[in-house]
Amino acid sequence: MEKIISRHFDxxxxxxxxSYLKDSGYEGARKALTEMTPEQVxxxxxxxxxxxxxxxxxxxxxxxxxxxxxxxxKYLVINGDEGEPGTFKDKYIxxxxxHAFIEGVIITCYAFGSHKAYVYIxxxxxxxxxxxxxxxxxxxxxxxxxxxxxxxxxHLDVVVHQGAGAYICGEETALLESLEGxxxxxxxxxxxxxxxxxxxCPTVINNVETxxxxxxxxxxxxxxxxxxxxxKNGGNRLFCVxxxxxxxxxxxxxxxxxxxxxxxxxxxxxxxxxxxxxxxxGGISAPILTPDQIDVKMDFDSLKAIGSMAGSxxxxxxxxxxxxxxxxxxxxxxxxxxxxxxxxxxxxGSGWVYRNIKRIYHxxxxxxxxxxxxxxxxxxxxxxxxAFGDAVTMSIGSYVSKFRSExxxxxxxxxxELCMKKQGIVESYAKINH
Amino acid sequence: MPKLTIDxxxxxxxxxxxxxxAAEKLGIVxxxxxxxPALPVSGNCRICMVEVEKQPKLQIACYTMVANGMIVKxxxxxxxxxxxxxxxxLLVNHPLDCPVCDQxxxxxxxxxxxxxxxxxxxxDDTKVKKEKKAFSIGPTVMLDQERCILCTRCVRxxxxxxxxxxxxxxxxxxxxQLDVYPGKQLDNNYSGNVVDICPVGALTDKDFRFKCxxxxxxxxxxxxxxxxxxxNITVEWDKSRPHQDKKTRVMRLKPRVNPDVNDHWMCxxxxxxxxxxxxxxxxxxxxxxxxxxxxxxxxxxxQTIKPLKDSGHLNKIGILASAQLTNExxxxxxxxxxxxxxxxQIDFRVPQSLGASDDFLLKADRNPNTAGADLIxxxxxxxxxxxxxxxxxxxGLDILYVFGHDLVKLFGKNTVEEISKNVKLFIFxxxxxxxxxxxxxxxxxxxxxxxxxxxxxxxxxxxxxxWPAFTPLGESKGDWEILSLLSAKIGAPISYPNSxxxxxDIASSLALxxxxxxxxxxxxxxxxxx
Numbered sequence: 001m002e003k004i005i006s007r008h009f010d011x012x013x014x015x016x017x018x019s020y021l022k023d024s025g026y027e028g029a030r031k032a033l034t035e036m037t038p039e040q041v042x043x044x045x046x047x048x049x050x051x052x053x054x055x056x057x058x059x060x061x062x063x064x065x066x067x068x069x070x071x072x073x074k075y076l077v078i079n080g081d082e083g084e085p086g087t088f089k090d091k092y093i094x095x096x097x098x099h100a101f102i103e104g105v106i107i108t109c110y111a112f113g114s115h116k117a118y119v120y121i122x123x124x125x126x127x128x129x130x131x132x133x134x135x136x137x138x139x140x141x142x143x144x145x146x147x148x149x150x151x152x153x154x155h156l157d158v159v160v161h162q163g164a165g166a167y168i169c170g171e172e173t174a175l176l177e178s179l180e181g182x183x184x185x186x187x188x189x190x191x192x193x194x195x196x197x198x199x200x201c202p203t204v205i206n207n208v209e210t211x212x213x214x215x216x217x218x219x220x221x222x223x224x225x226x227x228x229x230x231x232k233n234g235g236n237r238l239f240c241v242x243x244x245x246x247x248x249x250x251x252x253x254x255x256x257x258x259x260x261x262x263x264x265x266x267x268x269x270x271x272x273x274x275x276x277x278x279x280x281x282g283g284i285s286a287p288i289l290t291p292d293q294i295d296v297k298m299d300f301d302s303l304k305a306i307g308s309m310a311g312s313x314x315x316x317x318x319x320x321x322x323x324x325x326x327x328x329x330x331x332x333x334x335x336x337x338x339x340x341x342x343x344x345x346x347x348x349g350s351g352w353v354y355r356n357i358k359r360i361y362h363x364x365x366x367x368x369x370x371x372x373x374x375x376x377x378x379x380x381x382x383x384x385x386x387a388f389g390d391a392v393t394m395s396i397g398s399y400v401s402k403f404r405s406e407x408x409x410x411x412x413x414x415x416x417e418l419c420m421k422k423q424g425i426v427e428s429y430a431k432i433n434h
Numbered sequence: 435m436p437k438l439t440i441d442x443x444x445x446x447x448x449x450x451x452x453x454x455x456a457a458e459k460l461g462i463v464x465x466x467x468x469x470x471p472a473l474p475v476s477g478n479c480r481i482c483m484v485e486v487e488k489q490p491k492l493q494i495a496c497y498t499m500v501a502n503g504m505i506v507k508x509x510x511x512x513x514x515x516x517x518x519x520x521x522x523x524l525l526v527n528h529p530l531d532c533p534v535c536d537q538x539x540x541x542x543x544x545x546x547x548x549x550x551x552x553x554x555x556x557x558d559d560t561k562v563k564k565e566k567k568a569f570s571i572g573p574t575v576m577l578d579q580e581r582c583i584l585c586t587r588c589v590r591x592x593x594x595x596x597x598x599x600x601x602x603x604x605x606x607x608x609x610x611q612l613d614v615y616p617g618k619q620l621d622n623n624y625s626g627n628v629v630d631i632c633p634v635g636a637l638t639d640k641d642f643r644f645k646c647x648x649x650x651x652x653x654x655x656x657x658x659x660x661x662x663x664x665x666n667i668t669v670e671w672d673k674s675r676p677h678q679d680k681k682t683r684v685m686r687l688k689p690r691v692n693p694d695v696n697d698h699w700m701c702x703x704x705x706x707x708x709x710x711x712x713x714x715x716x717x718x719x720x721x722x723x724x725x726x727x728x729x730x731x732x733x734x735x736x737q738t739i740k741p742l743k744d745s746g747h748l749n750k751i752g753i754l755a756s757a758q759l760t761n762e763x764x765x766x767x768x769x770x771x772x773x774x775x776x777x778x779q780i781d782f783r784v785p786q787s788l789g790a791s792d793d794f795l796l797k798a799d800r801n802p803n804t805a806g807a808d809l810i811x812x813x814x815x816x817x818x819x820x821x822x823x824x825x826x827x828x829x830g831l832d833i834l835y836v837f838g839h840d841l842v843k844l845f846g847k848n849t850v851e852e853i854s855k856n857v858k859l860f861i862f863x864x865x866x867x868x869x870x871x872x873x874x875x876x877x878x879x880x881x882x883x884x885x886x887x888x889x890x891x892x893x894x895x896x897x898x899x900x901w902p903a904f905t906p907l908g909e910s911k912g913d914w915e916i917l918s919l920l921s922a923k924i925g926a927p928i929s930y931p932n933s934x935x936x937x938x939d940i941a942s943s944l945a946l947x948x949x950x951x952x953x954x955x956x957x958x959x960x961x962x963x964x
């Protein structure tokens with residue numbers, strides 16, 4: 001199978017320019033800058049069916065084409081906040097192949113006429129930041145960035161910005177606020193960033209992985225790329241498999257690979273030969289799937305069709321030792337902790353849901369809880385400023401609806417066998433009070 | 435202009451109008467917490483969500499712009515359900531301390547719960563406890579973090595209106611809490627406004643806290659007499675429960691909306707300067723140390739004035755009028771001392787030291803009616819109130835009639851002592867006791883602005899109406915009424931049944947007031963004709 005994004009990951013010194021140049025490095029950018037017009041680049045990316053790999057799956061070329069010509073500067077902002085639990089792909093790209101990413105940035109900026117790109121990286125990713133900055137410095141020295149890139153009139157500056165530790169700053173408008181030096185609160189929309197983004201200027205916000213796909217598309221053509229994936233979802237993507245599998249890790253596979261094949265063939269199956277109980281297919285915000293659903297093709301449209309989402313490609317596998325009330329409690333604690341607190345349904349609701357599930361988990365649930373809880377969870381989504389509220393509703397709601405019987409056991413018997421077995425681990429989690 | 439339908443009613447509004455504004459024009463008030471017409475939109479409370487046809491999700495009415503052909507429903511089942519939902523979330527961590535909360539009665543959480551909530555509680559979990567309960571955040575305001583619903587109105591007020599940036603929301607999620615920035619205090623001259631805009635009991639006014647339950651308050655429209663800006667205000671008072679707050683009547687002043695003058699705001703200087711209405715008042719006419727009746731007082735005045743009138747020595751009368759008086763009061767001074775007793779010396783322009791001012795509402799001229807006094811009394815340009823004082827000191831005056839000014843403060847004790855010695859009748863007419871009273875031969879108690887019907891003219895030359903909240907305290911009377919009594923006694927009666935007729939007379943005799951009337955001035959004022 002042909003690798004695109006992770007093609008250099010196992011090479012020695014893959015993060016160095018010297019190593020990158022050996023394998024037609026920066027040739028995609030050279031081709032775009034010298035042989036193509038910006039419009040041709042946009043067309044090529046549109047035809048490739050490249051979709052946003054941060055989680056929303058929006059068609060990348062289309063997003064670029066929203067930028068209108070104005071007197072204002074235009075910005076490219078790269079979302080490398082990667083806060084979605086279960087996701088750790090951008091980290092590998094920035095650490096192992098930063099030049100592939102930079103090349104993508106150059107082509108993207110050329111495509112819609114931007115001369116400044118900001119890369120917003122998760123605060124904890126110290127190594128990613130260090131390696132990317134080193135690669136940017138190398139690129140400046142060798143005329144891949146700065147003025148007159150590769151002898152063409154095109155110029156571009158790239159700035160790395162370290163986040164300060166908030167999941168919500170992965171939401172694109174909260175990211176912009178944070179980048180502008182304000183508290184990371186999502187903005188009201190419209191206007192969308194394409195009209196008024198960073199500093200009130202037209203802005204494209206792309207994920208690290210998405211941009212990294214751009215250079216190969218330009219170099220090898222959109223036909224080649226689109227054929228790799230499924231019908232409306234071209235190319236490969238990095239799947240991050242974690243949880244109860246034998247070989248957790250990052251796997252580059254074509255979009256449309258089945259979830260079953262990822263878990264059982266690539267990730268080596270469930271640990272200890274146990275049975276699968278549940279799997280989150282695209283980061284914690286994607287509604288959880290049951291074992292009978294894992295023949296689904298892993299692309300944006302197929303997962304949407306079964307009521308979940310491809311999201312960020314973070315696959316979290318849970319085997320039959322997992323108490324789903326416990327899992328729901330951990331997930332809801334995450335949302336309660338990370339809700340930015342701007343709008344009332346999410347601010348008050350996420351904490352309330354967490355406290356409710358925590359109470360059920362600790363054997364203090366009441367029978368009417370299962371009547372109330374789905375309603376409370378449901379009231380958050382659709383009523384908030386950003387998609388965080390929808391994520392709480394979809395994700396936590398799916399635990400309650402799909403594993404209702406486990407909640408019932410916890411309420412009736414005040415405990416469950418699975419929890420008793422894992423007392424040690426559980427207690428350590430329970431001690432961490434929200 | 436886009437045309438849209440709200441709850442079945444059609445309306446045409448300018449583009450860039452929001453749904454909440456368009457609905458208001460139809461008389462439909464959509465509930466709101468974070469939305470405030472004078473502040474930037476934040477869209478965080480979500481209570482104003484409405485149904486817009488062809489939109490899958492409910493939209494917030496405070497932010498969504500109208501569009502041609504838009505069909506909006508503000509009371510569909512989906513909308514009503516959403517309101518309930520939002521209220522439920524806002525109340526999840528809100529303490530149930532309504533019985534001891536000073537906001538009770540004017541709390542939007544209470545109001546909307548009764549109007550749109552009324553659900554059965556589903557809360558079995560503990561509430562989040564915020565760090566600080568009631569604590570001082572500045573000289574005038576207290577903050578209760580638990581009661582705060584984080585609508586950020588106060589944050590936006592201090593960020594955008596005063597630009598003093600004291601407030602911030604700290605932490606995340608349901609641990610978010612409102613506070614002032616470390617090392618900062620809410621200490622600007624407009625801090626009282628954050629209490630007005632706070633929809634709940636989070637921000638309360640130290641001056642008003644626990645003085646009176648709001649449902650006992652009566653409200654009277656008025657104009658702040660604190661400076662020449664003439665901010666529109668409401669006097670909030672209570673006479674039914676004299677045991678509370680030491681028998682005072684006025685409990686607080688609140689700004690009243692007037693987009694052309696003060697919009698929604700007023701300064702703290704004006705807001706907290708109302709205690710003089712009930713405290714330190716002169717209650718009865720007084721001659722020397724003796725309390726006398728109004729008849730005796732007016733007689734005393736007439737006995738001194740009449741001989742001067744008959745002998746034509748009218749330049750022996752000196753009048754120190756005041757820009758604190760209403761146009762109606764001033765008009766009677768004009769009629770009595772300029773027309774009837776022509777030759778009296780009149781001025782109102784005290785050599786005041788100007789107060790602090792800013793580029794927002796507070797003006798250095800601390801009088802509400804300088805423009806009115808100027809127009810009605812028309813004092814000679816070169817003359818000065820100091821001339822009258824000089825004359826009074828030298829025995830050049832038989833009568834010095836002072837309206838409210840504290841001459842001791844203005845000219846010093848020695849001067850006033852000399853005046854008291856050398857002037858035959860030194861009259862002080864005013865509402866509150868000051869040092870000058872001690873030197874005056876005759877003290878006449880007059881009403882304060884909250885007891886008067888009349889008009890002021892502010893520095894923009896806008897004529898604005900004040901209304902009497904209650905009758906004058908003790909035996910005090912309105913200034914023009916006292917003058918009217920005096921005029922009758924000296925045989926040149928100037929008589930009016932009420933201040934409205936005085937104003938009608940002003941309107942017909944002064945061109946700048948042409949065709950004005952109380953009705954036309956209304957409660958938003960009217961510009962002078964230039």
